[in-house]
Amino acid sequence: MKIVGKKIRRVDGSEKAYGNSRYSADYRFDRMLVCGVKRAGVAHAILKKIDTASAERIDGIVKIATYVDVPGENNLGLVIDDMPLLVPEGGKIRYEGDAVALVVAEDEDVLEEALEKIEIDYEPLEVVLDMRKAIEDRVKIHDTSNVRFHRKIRRGNVEKVLKESYIVVSMDFETGYQEHAYLETQGILSVVEDDGSITIYGSMQCPFYVREHVSRILGLPQNMVNVVQVETGGAFGGKEDVPSYVAAKSALMAYLTKRPVKLIYRREEDFIETSKRHPSFSHYDVGFSKDGKITAVKAQIYLDMGAYATLSPIVMYRTLIHSCGAYKVDNVHVDVYGVYTNKVPSGAFRGFGSPQVLFAIETIMDEAAKRLGIDRWDIRYINALDVGDETSTGQRLDHSVGAKKTLLNVKEMSNYEKLKKEVEEFNARNKYKKRGIGVSHIFYGVSLGAGGQHLDASGAEVHVHPDGSVTIMIGGTEMGQGARTTMAMIASEILGQRIEKIRVLKPQTSIVQDSGPTVASRTTLFSGNAVKIACEKIRDRMVKYLAGRFGVPESDVSIEYGYYRVGNEKIEFDEIAKMCDSSNVKLFEVGWFVSPKLNFDMENGVGEAYITYTYASQITLAEVDLLTGKEKVLEVWVSHDVGKIINLDGVVGQIHGGTVQGIGYALYEKLVYDEDGKMLTTNFNNYTIPTIKDVPRIHIKMVEEEYKEGPFGAKGIGEPSLMVSPPSVASAISDAVKVRFTRLPITPEEVILKLTERGG
Ligand code: MOS
Numbered sequence: 161m162k163i164v165g166k167k168i169r170r171v172d173g174s175e176k177a178y179g180n181s182r183y184s185a186d187y188r189f190d191r192m193l194v195c196g197v198k199r200a201g202v203a204h205a206i207l208k209k210i211d212t213a214s215a216e217r218i219d220g221i222v223k224i225a226t227y228v229d230v231p232g233e234n235n236l237g238l239v240i241d242d243m244p245l246l247v248p249e250g251g252k253i254r255y256e257g258d259a260v261a262l263v264v265a266e267d268e269d270v271l272e273e274a275l276e277k278i279e280i281d282y283e284p285l286e287v288v289l290d291m292r293k294a295i296e297d298r299v300k301i302h303d304t305s306n307v308r309f310h311r312k313i314r315r316g317n318v319e320k321v322l323k324e325s326y327i328v329v330s331m332d333f334e335t336g337y338q339e340h341a342y343l344e345t346q347g348i349l350s351v352v353e354d355d356g357s358i359t360i361y362g363s364m365q366c367p368f369y370v371r372e373h374v375s376r377i378l379g380l381p382q383n384m385v386n387v388v389q390v391e392t393g394g395a396f397g398g399k400e401d402v403p404s405y406v407a408a409k410s411a412l413m414a415y416l417t418k419r420p421v422k423l424i425y426r427r428e429e430d431f432i433e434t435s436k437r438h439p440s441f442s443h444y445d446v447g448f449s450k451d452g453k454i455t456a457v458k459a460q461i462y463l464d465m466g467a468y469a470t471l472s473p474i475v476m477y478r479t480l481i482h483s484c485g486a487y488k489v490d491n492v493h494v495d496v497y498g499v500y501t502n503k504v505p506s507g508a509f510r511g512f513g514s515p516q517v518l519f520a521i522e523t524i525m526d527e528a529a530k531r532l533g534i535d536r537w538d539i540r541y542i543n544a545l546d547v548g549d550e551t552s553t554g555q556r557l558d559h560s561v562g563a564k565k566t567l568l569n570v571k572e573m574s575n576y577e578k579l580k581k582e583v584e585e586f587n588a589r590n591k592y593k594k595r596g597i598g599v600s601h602i603f604y605g606v607s608l609g610a611g612g613q614h615l616d617a618s619g620a621e622v623h624v625h626p627d628g629s630v631t632i633m634i635g636g637t638e639m640g641q642g643a644r645t646t647m648a649m650i651a652s653e654i655l656g657q658r659i660e661k662i663r664v665l666k667p668q669t670s671i672v673q674d675s676g677p678t679v680a681s682r683t684t685l686f687s688g689n690a691v692k693i694a695c696e697k698i699r700d701r702m703v704k705y706l707a708g709r710f711g712v713p714e715s716d717v718s719i720e721y722g723y724y725r726v727g728n729e730k731i732e733f734d735e736i737a738k739m740c741d742s743s744n745v746k747l748f749e750v751g752w753f754v755s756p757k758l759n760f761d762m763e764n765g766v767g768e769a770y771i772t773y774t775y776a777s778q779i780t781l782a783e784v785d786l787l788t789g790k791e792k793v794l795e796v797w798v799s800h801d802v803g804k805i806i807n808l809d810g811v812v813g814q815i816h817g818g819t820v821q822g823i824g825y826a827l828y829e830k831l832v833y834d835e836d837g838k839m840l841t842t843n844f845n846n847y848t849i850p851t852i853k854d855v856p857r858i859h860i861k862m863v864e865e866e867y868k869e870g871p872f873g874a875k876g877i878g879e880p881s882l883m884v885s886p887p888s889v890a891s892a893i894s895d896a897v898k899v900r901f902t903r904l905p906i907t908p909e910e911v912i913l914k915l916t917e918r919g920g
Contacts, residue, residue, distance in 0.1 A: 162721045164653045164872050167808050171645045181391045184347030184363045189420035195413050196271040198261040198278045200253040203502040203837025205282035207247050215277035220270040223417050225262045232379030238401050243468040245408050254467035255502050257433035264413045287837045291464050291499045301500040309473050309498035311480045313765030316491030321456040325447030329528050333520040335904040337831035338437035341849050344393025347424035348407045350414035357384040363392045364403035366677035371669045373404035374411045386670040395639040397508030400679050401471050402434045431842040435507030438463040440516040446524050452534045452542050456491035457484045465498045466505040472498045477611050479513035481769040484552035485521035486603035487543040492552050502837050511883045522600050522887035540601040541567050555768045562801025562863035563775035569799035569861040574779040592787050596896025598780035600888035604880040605770025607682050610760030618675035620690035620751040626741035628734030630662040635675020636687035642810035643683050647691050654695035656719035657733045681876030688871035694751030705745050772867045774875045775801040776884040782892035789908030793823050793856040801863035803875030814881040822885025824850045830905050
């Protein structure tokens with residue numbers, strides 16, 4: 161291939177490096193107002209009265225809106241509409257971040273003052289922060305039970321098989337929040353146009369979700385709401401549904417004032433109001449045969465949804481499917497519950513409900529290996545999936561299963577046997593510094609899966625201009641991950657145009673069809689296929705035209721890089737475009753890719769859960785100072801099967817970032833609430849994330865088991881790059897300290913606490 165799989169300079173790299181890229185906060189419009197959100201500030205209460213009178217008297221305040229000002233529906237939500245845009249008087253406040261009023265002002269200074277002067281009267285209710293307390297249902301947060309959603313897998317005969325198993329490993333796990341920590345906070349601008357339509361500009365993963373919400377709260381048809389994604393400074397799932405709620409606020413104020421409105425969250429308000437990774441607790445009973453084969457998995461898993469459901473029901477599906485890890489398991493009995501509490505709504509975060517359970521099952525693999533006297537790498541290899549095997553939901557894998565190759569790669573790269581000896585020697589020499597090795601193995605379902613098939617299609621529009629330059633618009637978004645470069649590479653490969661002549665535009669909902677969200681590690685596969693389909697149609701037409709013009713069969717025309725060859729003649733792509741244009745040949749096409757259909761029984765959780773899976777393995781070397789608890793991840797060997805690699809640098813970049821974000825989840829990141837439901841960690845001074853100093857040496861070796869429905873055989877990498885990291889890091893820390901850690905994050909304090917419990 162000419163360009164696919166090669167190291168290519170990022171197409172939007174220099175505009176970012178030179179500071180030319182404009183993010184939400186960089187946009188200005190004539191007569192623009194700034195917007196602020198008055199939040200409840202209490203976690204659970206009945207809202208009695210909102211008093212805006214004294215705030216309204218401030219000079220420079222243009223408008224204050226409450227629930228009475230919403231022209232359409234006053235509720236938000238992706239799966240169920242349980243969240244008010246603005247809490248009504250007489251309604252309920254369910255977490256401190258609930259919005260009660262919106263203010264627009266001529267400038268920032270008066271905005272702050274006005275927000276402070278809005279007074280709310282409320283009757284406090286008992287606050288429920290702990291999931292275990294919420295499950296008791298003594299205090300209900302909504303009209304339903306706090307345990308609002310349930311998903312399950314029922315396969316085989318778990319009770320009987322567990323009884324007959326050689327050993328059963330029973331363990332409890334707990335995992336904490338994780339904040340996305342995107343560099344750019346949430347931000348949306350809304351502009352009312354001459355014809356009364358509204359244009360939304362903002363930082364987001366899914367413009368189509370934003371359109372749906374804005375249209376709903378304003379009561380406008382969807383053709384009157386054009387959502388334009390602007391440069392987005394990181395998202396990681398945190399901008400899947402959340403921008404819809406930010407846009408609803410911004411759009412409402414623009415609609416009411418007929419002036420452009422800019423709403424940019426400060427870091428603290430972003431922390432308090434917007435989604436995080438779900439905290440969880442779980443109980444697992446896993447049976448093993450004497451030779452280390454998993455016989456059965458029984459698990460109960462609880463996810464903390466916070467105050468509103470948002471994406472939780474879909475997150476729970478992914479939790480369910482990944483609960484048994486990347487292994488062959490025939491007997492499965494898993495329950496996943498989504499629980500309301502009076503905290504920030506949990507939502508999408510890279511991995512989408514799977515890191516919690518992958519940590520659990522991988523820790524169990526370590527424990528089983530120890531009890532059975534089997535090496536930790538071996539027990540994973542014994543249970544790993546292969547072509548012809550069935551997953552824990554009974555999905556038969558007929559091709560593209562590189563699981564075992566990833567395991568073999570990390571073993572070889574790390575020189576595993578030698579590494580184990582070196583660590584033993586190091587630990588014998590050092591009394592207070594101990595090293596440990598971690599092993600992990602995971603899989604990841606690419607696409608929205610069986611429950612999301614109605615959304616699982618993507619579009620692309622491709623134009624070849626008369627001078628041969630190309631523009632592409634996909635319904636997917638670039639948020640830093642490199643999608644624009646990947647799309648340009650696919651177009652370049654198919655069309656035969658040089659990559660520097662291809663521009664990838666930002667999506668607009670009025671132009672490109674609803675392509676679903678840019679999530680689920682699906683963009684290379686879905687948008688990539690859509691681009692490929694559109695480019696193929698144009699290329700075929702160009703070939704046909706050339707063959708006719710030169711009087712040769714079409715098979716005599718070959719696509720090169722920057723030119724086509726017709727017989728012995730070399731014709732520049734730009735020249736062909738010009739000829740086609742002046743001969744009225746259509747050089748504009750739409751590509752539309754629809755997910756292969758999945759057959760899944762939702763009631764029993766059995767069947768084809770995702771269109772394909774990626775696989776990954778990691779070995780980690782870490783060091784712990786037993787006197788201070790300080791941990792350091794020294795070196796990481798990681799291997800991913802992503803199908804055919806398209807954008808090599810993009811893949812490597814995802815793995816570097818994911819590895820480090822996974823270290824943060826495993827070791828550092830801890831979100832804390834006080835007992836009244838006020839978040840205490842609302843900025844990076846006390847919410848600790850990894851910095852460049854925490855980045856280990858990362859060694860990568862890829863596996864490319866091609867997937868037949870992927871563009872050139874590609875699967876995906878966005879999320880698995882993170883998910884393989886935390887279990888491996890945790891495993892290394894447990895190995896170093898010789899204590900089994902079952903709670904994330906394993907902070908230095910946690911290490912010292914466990915060492916003290918152990919008495920030494
Ligand atoms: Mo993602 S967590 O599928 O945006």
